[in-house]
Amino acid sequence: MQITGKKITASSLMSLEAYSKYRKENKAAIMAHRKLRSVRLGEYINLQFESETSIRYQIQEMLRIEKVFEEDGIEQEIEAYAPLMPDGSNWKGTLMLEYPDVNERKRELARLIGVEDHMFVEVEGHARVYAIADEDMDRENDEKTSAVHFVRFELSPSMCAAVKAGASVKLGCDHTHYPAHVTIPAETLASLVSDLR
Numbered sequence: 001m002q003i004t005g006k007k008i009t010a011s012s013l014m015s016l017e018a019y020s021k022y023r024k025e026n027k028a029a030i031m032a033h034r035k036l037r038s039v040r041l042g043e044y045i046n047l048q049f050e051s052e053t054s055i056r057y058q059i060q061e062m063l064r065i066e067k068v069f070e071e072d073g074i075e076q077e078i079e080a081y082a083p084l085m086p087d088g089s090n091w092k093g094t095l096m097l098e099y100p101d102v103n104e105r106k107r108e109l110a111r112l113i114g115v116e117d118h119m120f121v122e123v124e125g126h127a128r129v130y131a132i133a134d135e136d137m138d139r140e141n142d143e144k145t146s147a148v149h150f151v152r153f154e155l156s157p158s159m160c161a162a163v164k165a166g167a168s169v170k171l172g173c174d175h176t177h178y179p180a181h182v183t184i185p186a187e188t189l190a191s192l193v194s195d196l197r
Contacts, residue, residue, distance in 0.1 A: 037054065041180050045115075045173065047095050049195075050094060051191070089154060095150070112178060120171075121153045121155075124168045124169065131152065132154065134150055171184055
């Protein structure tokens with residue numbers, strides 16, 4: 001799956017047959033890429049920073065699973081996932097609240113309403129940037145938040161320059177019921193730098 005830095009279009013995707021062959025040969029490399037761009041925050045929050053590679057993979061997987069080969073169906077998958085691709089001045093990610101126990105998950109999702117709005121990145125020497133969450137649709141109600149949110153961290157030109165110059169970056173959450181922060185590992189940050197213009 002070639003990283004082109006361009007928009008994902010129907011013509012830039014592989015046919016189901018070509019993807020099936022590609023998948024067998026490259027699944028391990030794609031999983032390694034996804035793991036590299038995954039940051040755990042505390043015990044239960046996992047933020048998967050998306051990239052062209054991960055979004056292209058997600059679209060191809062959905063087309064494969066649903067056996068979609070008609071142009072309309074392909075366009076629908078592109079429209080659903082392409083907005084999750086970083087576009088030069090930001091990092092975009094899938095925020096997952098991972099509580100394996102069903103009862104604990106139910107209780108914690110009720111306690112963590114608004115958690116997505118309390119997620120932040122902090123570039124060394126700069127103010128925190130809070131997530132812009134769930135731009136496509138609201139994913140919580142008065143009783144609970146969702147276990148999955150889509151977030152965008154919009155960085156200023158000076159923040160982008162600082163990250164490219166080697167500044168460290170923290171990922172954090174300042175929700176009352178989930179205060180946590182972690183320095184993004186150097187190898188993950190090196191991958192995230194490639195998302196910035």
